[in-house]
Amino acid sequence: LRESTPVRYDERRNCWDVFRYEDVHYILKNPALFSSKRPISDMENLLIMDPPRHSQMRGLVNQAFTPKAIAALEPRIADIANELLDEAAARGGMDTVHDFSGPLPVIVIAELLGVPARDRKLFKEWSDVLVTGPQMNTEEALRAVMAERHEAMRKLGGYFTGILGKRRGKREEDLISLLLDAEIDGQKLTDQEVLSFCILLLVAGNETTTNLITNAVRYMTEHPEMQEMLRRQPDLMPAAVEEVLRYYPPIQAIGRVTTSDVELGGQLIKAGSQVVNWVASANRDGAKFEDPNTFVPDRKPNPHLSFGFGIHFCLGAPLARLEAKIALNLLLERFGHIARSGEEELQPIQSPFVFGVKSFPV
Numbered sequence: 001l002r003e004s005t006p007v008r009y010d011e012r013r014n015c016w017d018v019f020r021y022e023d024v025h026y027i028l029k030n031p032a033l034f035s036s037k038r039p040i041s042d043m044e045n046l047l048i049m050d051p052p053r054h055s056q057m058r059g060l061v062n063q064a065f066t067p068k069a070i071a072a073l074e075p076r077i078a079d080i081a082n083e084l085l086d087e088a089a090a091r092g093g094m095d096t097v098h099d100f101s102g103p104l105p106v107i108v109i110a111e112l113l114g115v116p117a118r119d120r121k122l123f124k125e126w127s128d129v130l131v132t133g134p135q136m137n138t139e140e141a142l143r144a145v146m147a148e149r150h151e152a153m154r155k156l157g158g159y160f161t162g163i164l165g166k167r168r169g170k171r172e173e174d175l176i177s178l179l180l181d182a183e184i185d186g187q188k189l190t191d192q193e194v195l196s197f198c199i200l201l202l203v204a205g206n207e208t209t210t211n212l213i214t215n216a217v218r219y220m221t222e223h224p225e226m227q228e229m230l231r232r233q234p235d236l237m238p239a240a241v242e243e244v245l246r247y248y249p250p251i252q253a254i255g256r257v258t259t260s261d262v263e264l265g266g267q268l269i270k271a272g273s274q275v276v277n278w279v280a281s282a283n284r285d286g287a288k289f290e291d292p293n294t295f296v297p298d299r300k301p302n303p304h305l306s307f308g309f310g311i312h313f314c315l316g317a318p319l320a321r322l323e324a325k326i327a328l329n330l331l332l333e334r335f336g337h338i339a340r341s342g343e344e345e346l347q348p349i350q351s352p353f354v355f356g357v358k359s360f361p362v
């Protein structure tokens with residue numbers, strides 16, 4: 001498709017697909033022509049805002065998400081990962097998703113936000129519902145999932161409103177307190193904005209990081225020599241994580257809507273059209289990456305688009321990178337050889353935009 005129809009209209013889905021690196025990059029770099037405003041959530045949030053509102057909001061939340069603040073989390077992330085691996089060691093194995101890559105980002109974000117440990121189980125239940133897709137692609141299944149999500153969102157909303165009230169009275173050392181204090185030109189976030197941002201962090205950050213870690217474990221069990229190499233040279237892990245992101249991107253595509261008629265790849269795309277930018281294809285474009293279908297653990301440079309590009313570049317990228325690096329290095333350090341267990345066929349997550357598996361026993 002990248003070669004034969006790099007920009008094509010799909011009548012059945014009523015949208016345009018874009019497959020080449022150069023075109024996807026161009027689109028993500030031009031928010032004035034390709035808007036992020038899409039009706040995919042009940043609540044307004046950063047991901048679906050355009051400038052100037054987006055620049056304001058992003059400036060505000062950047063204050064709470066600085067690289068320095070994220071780097072300071074390293075010891076705590078290692079503690080959480082080690083606790084999860086202690087349990088796995090005691091059992092002699094684990095399901096990567098259920099026991100390790102799933103809980104890790106949820107616990108980290110819960111702590112960051114200031115959710116007390118006693119509420120964590122509830123919190124995980126609601127967060128999971130927000131990102132779980134339907135088991136079948138029928139309209140009935142879809143409707144059931146939407147209803148369930150709506151209910152989880154309502155519960156999470158109520159829960160965060162409670163925490164917000166408490167932090168208004170007394171600040172703590174957590175992200176919610178920081179968000180309540182952050183301001184630009186004397187302007188602060190409203191409660192509704194803080195709430196919708198917290199929910200965005202859960203939706204955008206948890207399943208994606210889970211899939212990144214699982215995809216890396218999957219690659220290392222398919223290529224045991226990679227385990228050996230990374231165990232000997234843990235400093236290579238950050239580059240290897242980037243290559244997992246390029247090779248098995250947790251998010252396969254990024255959506256935009258045209259604001260006026262645009263010509264791209266010899267096609268005329270009318271104003272108001274949905275455009276699906278296939279990151280998974282761009283990341284394997286031979287015009288940008290040498291030997292694109294080969295996994296090169298120390299590939300440099302590695303300008304993959306798995307965290308997006310431009311003004312909406314993933315806010316949580318430093319956190320996801322840090323969690324993956326810590327989790328994978330600890331896994332290799334503590335276990336001599338990691339192999340898949342069981343014979344079951346891999347069950348892909350049922351979504352055209354997510355790349356990951358539902359379970360991965362090792």
Ligand code: HEM
Nearest residue numbers: 046047204205208209212250306307308312314315316320
């Ligand atoms: C934006 C991917 C982890 C929070 C994005 C975008 C992508 C992405 C592709 C851009 C979407 C667009 O342009 O429309 C990923 C992947 C992750 C990950 C692959 C893990 C491997 C996280 C984490 C958090 C997070 C851990 C937070 C805790 C966000 C937010 C945005 C975003 C808030 C919106 C930024 C904006 O619109 O300015 N992410 N993400 N992400 N991500 Fe991530």
